[in-house]
Amino acid sequence: MDAMTDKENLVNITDDAIVRPTRDEAEDAVRTLLRWAGDDPRREGLLETPKRVVNAYQDWFRGYDEDPHKILGKRFEDVQGYDDMVMLTHIDVESHCEHHMAPILGTACVAYLPDRAVVGISKIAKVVEAFSKRLQTQETMTAQIADAIEDAMSPLGVAIFVDAKHQCMTTRGVHHPNVSTITTMFRGEFKANAELRQRFMNLCEQSKR
Incomplete structure (x- = not known):
């Protein structure tokens, strides 16, 4: 053969x-x-x-059975001229490390700059869930969330901030329980516009207080 x-x-x-x-x-x-x-x-x-x-x-691991693009399928164009960012903070992230199958626990901030249409705010949280409820690396998950919002909605910009602790690092291996991992992803106007990007980061930080 x-x-x-x-x-x-x-x-x-x-x-x-x-x-x-x-x-x-x-x-x-x-x-x-x-x-x-x-x-x-x-x-x-x-x-x-x-x-x-x-x-x-x-x-x-129910995220394997969920379609993020379908979650974002219904959009609303009647926004009365609203043209600023839409942002959700304190989205719970409950995932599992694909290397050790240990929990990853944290929160996410997600924002997008709409181009005429918006989605129901719960849909953004559900997209985060769809990707977090899988075996993941935090870096990949952060990029996947941005990709899904960008592909499904074609917004002017997308910003993602994830802050999480990895139990594969806190309860085994190096045993550092207080270490957080932060990942970010910026697309469109958030990548091009430093002032807009900084505003997003400031709002993320303020939401922790």
Whole structure:
């Protein structure tokens, strides 16, 4: 048999990755991890643990089943001439590190400069959720949020600020519990206009007080 090319390998890996196991298989995997950790999944306190873990995974990773572009699909053009930024602060970020599957917990500030149309403010928070409820790196998530808003709405500008703590760094490894990771992304007018960008950052900072 001829060796597969790198491209063919990539396609096969991608195809395998999207085939989800059954719930029973997922629960069996949890039992395997419990045994690997040194405990007995048959003891009373752990009997329901596989079911609970799978339920938790359905919540933690529900972003894979959500379409950010569909979330932003409905827009409103009757804004009575409003032409300034629309900004949400204190959006909870609950994600998981793709390297260790440990929690990433923090908040996000998101702003966009509308070009005629706006979306319901809850939709912006839902887009953040759609990307955070996946295995992630914070850098990738920040860029994905900006991409989705830019692609779906074509605003004049987008600004993202994420401040989060990574449990893979606080509870294992280097054990630095007080370290926060900050990522930003600026598009359009926010990237071109330093004054607008600074105003966004000032509002982010003021919202923490």
